[in-house]
Amino acid sequence: MDRSTAAIDVRGLNHWFGTGEARKQALFDIDLSIERGRLTVLLGASGSGKTTLLTLMGCLREVQDGSVRLLGQELAGAREELLVACRRRLGFIFQAHNLHDSLTAMQNVRMGLGVHGSAAADWREPCEHLLRLVGLGERLDYLPGNLSGGQKQRVAVARALVGNPEVVFADEPTAALDRDSGLQVVRMLKALGEARGTTTLMVTHDPRILDLADRIVTLEDGRLVGEGR
Amino acid sequence: MTALLERLLGRLPIGWLQLVHNRGRLAAAIAGVAFANILVLMQLGFLGALVESIRLPYAAMNADLLVSAADMNTLADGSPLPRSRMVEALSVPGIAAATPLHYGKLDWRQPDGTIRTLDVFGVDPAAPTFRTPGIEAGRALLQNADVALIDRGTRNVPAAFFDGIARGEPYRFEAKGRTLTVAGVFSIRGGFSADGYLIVSDQTFLRLFPQRAAGAPNHIVLRLDPAADRSAVTAALRETLPAYDSIVRTVDDAVAKDQAFQTTQRPVGIVFGFGIVIGILVGVIIVYQVLSTDVADHLREYATFKAIGYRQLCFLGIVFEEAFILALLGFVPGVLIALGLYAAVAAVTGLPIAMTPARPVLVLSGTILMCGVSGAIATRRLARADPAELF
Ligand SMILES: Nc1ncnc2c1ncn2[C@@H]1O[C@H](COP(=O)(O)OP(=O)(O)OP(=O)(O)O)[C@@H](O)[C@H]1O
Ligand SMILES: [Mg+2]
Numbered sequence: 322m323d324r325s326t327a328a329i330d331v332r333g334l335n336h337w338f339g340t341g342e343a344r345k346q347a348l349f350d351i352d353l354s355i356e357r358g359r360l361t362v363l364l365g366a367s368g369s370g371k372t373t374l375l376t377l378m379g380c381l382r383e384v385q386d387g388s389v390r391l392l393g394q395e396l397a398g399a400r401e402e403l404l405v406a407c408r409r410r411l412g413f414i415f416q417a418h419n420l421h422d423s424l425t426a427m428q429n430v431r432m433g434l435g436v437h438g439s440a441a442a443d444w445r446e447p448c449e450h451l452l453r454l455v456g457l458g459e460r461l462d463y464l465p466g467n468l469s470g471g472q473k474q475r476v477a478v479a480r481a482l483v484g485n486p487e488v489v490f491a492d493e494p495t496a497a498l499d500r501d502s503g504l505q506v507v508r509m510l511k512a513l514g515e516a517r518g519t520t521t522l523m524v525t526h527d528p529r530i531l532d533l534a535d536r537i538v539t540l541e542d543g544r545l546v547g548e549g550r
Numbered sequence: 551m552t553a554l555l556e557r558l559l560g561r562l563p564i565g566w567l568q569l570v571h572n573r574g575r576l577a578a579a580i581a582g583v584a585f586a587n588i589l590v591l592m593q594l595g596f597l598g599a600l601v602e603s604i605r606l607p608y609a610a611m612n613a614d615l616l617v618s619a620a621d622m623n624t625l626a627d628g629s630p631l632p633r634s635r636m637v638e639a640l641s642v643p644g645i646a647a648a649t650p651l652h653y654g655k656l657d658w659r660q661p662d663g664t665i666r667t668l669d670v671f672g673v674d675p676a677a678p679t680f681r682t683p684g685i686e687a688g689r690a691l692l693q694n695a696d697v698a699l700i701d702r703g704t705r706n707v708p709a710a711f712f713d714g715i716a717r718g719e720p721y722r723f724e725a726k727g728r729t730l731t732v733a734g735v736f737s738i739r740g741g742f743s744a745d746g747y748l749i750v751s752d753q754t755f756l757r758l759f760p761q762r763a764a765g766a767p768n769h770i771v772l773r774l775d776p777a778a779d780r781s782a783v784t785a786a787l788r789e790t791l792p793a794y795d796s797i798v799r800t801v802d803d804a805v806a807k808d809q810a811f812q813t814t815q816r817p818v819g820i821v822f823g824f825g826i827v828i829g830i831l832v833g834v835i836i837v838y839q840v841l842s843t844d845v846a847d848h849l850r851e852y853a854t855f856k857a858i859g860y861r862q863l864c865f866l867g868i869v870f871e872e873a874f875i876l877a878l879l880g881f882v883p884g885v886l887i888a889l890g891l892y893a894a895v896a897a898v899t900g901l902p903i904a905m906t907p908a909r910p911v912l913v914l915s916g917t918i919l920m921c922g923v924s925g926a927i928a929t930r931r932l933a934r935a936d937p938a939e940l941f
Contacts, residue, residue, distance in 0.1 A: 372941045375941060376937075376938045376941055379857075381857060381937045381938040381940075381941075382938045405859050405861060406859075408857060408858065408859040409858070409859035411859075413854070413857045413858065413937075413940075415854070415940050415941060416941065417850070417940075419850050419851060419853075419854040419940065420851075421564070421568075421848070421851045422571065422851075423564075423567045423568045423570070423571030423572075424562070424564070424567055428562055428567070431562060432562070432855065432858070433858060435561060435562065435860075464571075480858075492941040
């Protein structure tokens with residue numbers, strides 16, 4: 322695949338945690354290219370390095386060794402400002418929804434938009450639109466405390482997508498949900514991604530979600546071992 | 551409120567929303583800031599009352615310049631002056647009049663057995679030593695032996711008592727084996743060192759305090775010729791009077807020295823100053839507690855915002871927004887309660903305690919600063935919000 326057209330291109334990536342005696346390698350010589358506009362699922366046993374890889378590709382961790390090109394931008398050795406600028410083109414969905422408990426659904430989604438410096442007047446429309454898309458049109462002004470787990474995670478999805486991110490990173494976004502609402506959230510993510518041409522990278526263990534993946538990448542003890550699909 | 555703040559800040563007022571979301575914590579924080587404000591305002595009030603009550607008797611004097619003993623710190627202390635200083639002062643050109651002022655302390659035993667302490671001034675009944683109307687009006691009465699005038703503001707004495715004297719019903723009481731007749735009232739008010747002021751003639755004063763050398767006053771009250779140059783006369787006086795026992799000052803200078811001494815050298819002044827420091831500390835600690843708990847509780851959310859691409863500056867903004875709101879919300883009830891307490895203290899103690907316009911401004915600025923400092927310390931925890939730890 323052509324390095325420059327891939328959404329993410331990883332070459333010879335190694336990563337270590339700790340120092341001295343406790344120093345431990347978590348990733349070994351990873352080569353991986355992620356095409357634009359597709360849903361890629363990252364599989365692997367606990368401790369195999371999925372989250373580490375995801376945070377490296379998502380500008381949340383400094384690249385120690387090797388190369389990560391995100392949307393054409395080399396992250397190895399990049400300055401903090403550049404990383405922050407890169408993050409603004411991304412969307413993150415965490416295992417926990419991490420919603421602000423004192424902000425309504427609308428206000429939480431707006432936080433995903435505020436960072437793009439959009440004028441005060443035009444935030445309402447896209448936020449409302451996204452909350453309707455994730456089926457929360459009737460819950461716009463609810464506080465997270467008054468929403469179910471699935472609804473909260475859907476607010477988090479709306480928050481991640483409202484800024485029209487080019488790449489969405491999701492780490493076990495359905496782990497805290499029952500099977501049905503989990504599936505619903507991922508279906509929505511996939512549909513929205515397809516409609517907008519968003520690249521989605523997701524860590525999950527849920528076998529039913531695997532059916533929705535365009536591509537499956539498997540990690541084992543910090544090494545890429547296999548490709549599905 | 552949210553809409554207003556949103557307009558002011560140009561962003562979602564997250565700090566405000568966070569504060570109102572946790573009502574219990576907000577109430578505790580407001581109470582803490584208000585408490586600190588009340589503490590500081592009360593201490594400033596007492597300090598102000600002390601300073602004001604030091605000024606009042608000086609202000610009542612009909613004086614352009616004051617000669618006092620060189621070792622004098624307050625109106626009430628210092629060695630008596632040789633009477634010859636009065637004659638020497640009068641010999642200086644530009645001095646129109648010089649009158650002696652004697653000072654002493656007297657116990658006034660009440661019918662119920664309690665004792666009020668009175669500051670006693672002995673004056674020459676032939677000369678206007680004070681300008682206070684009641685003293686001037688009653689001055690002629692002082693020609694008679696053992697007659698006194700009393701301050702209406704004397705602590706713990708009902709107004710009706712003074713009204714009776716003012717109507718011409720003299721009050722008699724025993725002191726130092728003599729029967730004093732209180733025949734008139736005036737109003738100086740205040741006083742930390744005693745409960746009120748009593749004015750008698752210099753003759754009566756010497757009968758009350760026989761151990762005092764005849765004609766050795768504590769202070770000499772000087773009046774200038776209207777045409778005289780005050781600084782020239784002051785300089786001439788300093789030339790004439792020996793510096794080892796006499797000190798020549800304007801009334802304002804004497805007040806300033808007395809106030810500086812009592813607020814920095816006397817326990818009362820120091821206690822009030824210490825109280826202000828305690829108040830500020832209490833405020834800083836409470837606000838810091840509230841803000842840092844709030845930051846700690848929202849670390850995951852802040853980390854999420856960081857992952858989304860918000861900068862550290864934005865979080866500092868949230869914390870300072872909270873600090874500023876707490877300062878304002880605590881200040882309002884703090885000032886209102888302090889005003890009520892001022893009125894109560896003034897009514898109960900007769901101290902001249904009053905809110906000056908500058909004081910709330912000072913306290914509000916101090917509160918904002920205090921909350922800002924607490925906020926700044928609290929934001930150090932923000933550094934721990936690491937988005938990489940979220941996944
Ligand atoms: N902050 C850290 N400090 C030290 N070691 C870490 C840290 N984060 C991860 N590791 C180690 O790196 C290895 C990979 O961890 P990682 O979290 O990437 O695995 P994972 O595949 O996401 O696992 P899980 O399915 O449990 O989330 C593990 O051995 C883990 O102990
Ligand atoms: Mg993980």
